[in-house]
Amino acid sequence: MGSGLMPRLKLGFHISIFIIGFISVILHILFSPDPLVSTTKFTIHSNLIVSFTFLFSGIVLMQGKNEGTMLEFFKNCSLIYMAVNLLTYHFLLTSGGEYAGVHVITNFTVHYLIPCMVFINWLLFEVKKKYHYRYIFYWVFYPLLYTIVSSIRGLIDGFYPYFFLNPNGQIPVGVGSYTNVFLFMVAFLFVFVILGFLLIMGNRLVLLINNKREA
Structure with missing residues (x-):
């Protein structure tokens, strides 16, 4: 593959992730039964990130500059957050409600398509570096x-964005106790780590x- 082709493919892939991700987030909120609730979701926050x-990153690439430490940091965050989004939605939240119309498409893009695209980007386009384990934290x-x-x-207003953060009520409303909430939090932290x-x-x-290979 020509030396000039890979940067162009990387730029195109970056811009595609931005366009698909940003439009999906906006539409997902607008077509939600309760848009304000949607804005509290980690899925929305992480997809915006x-x-x-x-x-x-695309702007930096178009300028012909090297990506700095901050962009590398957020790209690594993106990969981890998208993996958690996909896994959490697929195994814990898919039975939480039915979607219709545009929401069906955006639900797929924010939970499946964007996570897969971010992983493909890391696999094909990102320069691999040796990170210290403290970066996990x-x-x-x-x-x-x-x-x-x-x-x-x-605790203040009684609203929880996800059932596993709600100590009140039983599944699917909540998890029944603060102990169970704590256990879920520990489990999620473990997954992130x-x-x-x-x-x-x-x-x-x-x-x-x-x-x-180079040796």
Whole structure:
């Protein structure tokens, strides 16, 4: 593949992720039965993070500049957050409601298509680097903050964005106790940590393979 083709493909893929992700988020909110509730979802927040990360990355690529540490950080966050979105929705939330019309499409894009595109981008286009394990804790900071803020808000006004953060009522409304909420939070934190670990190991494995090829 020509040396000029790969950067163009990367740029096109970045812009595609931004356009599809951003439009999907807007439509997903607008066509939601309760748009205000939709804006509280981690799925929406993380897809916006992904959209703007790849927008800014695309702008940097068009300028012919190298991506800085901050963009690399958000791209790694994007990969981990999208993996959690896909896994959480597929295994915990798919039975939570029925969708119709445009919402069917946006529900698919924010939970499945964008996560797959972000993974493909990492696999094909991103330069692999050797990250220290402490980066895992940087990557999980926002999800942890989101969970804490959502729980505090729930204590104040009784609203919880997800059933597994709600100590009141039984599944599918809530999980029955603060102990169960805490266990869910620990489980999710564990998933984020494992995914961060896998990302670090994936980078190192690709670097090792490339080094052996060049040797």
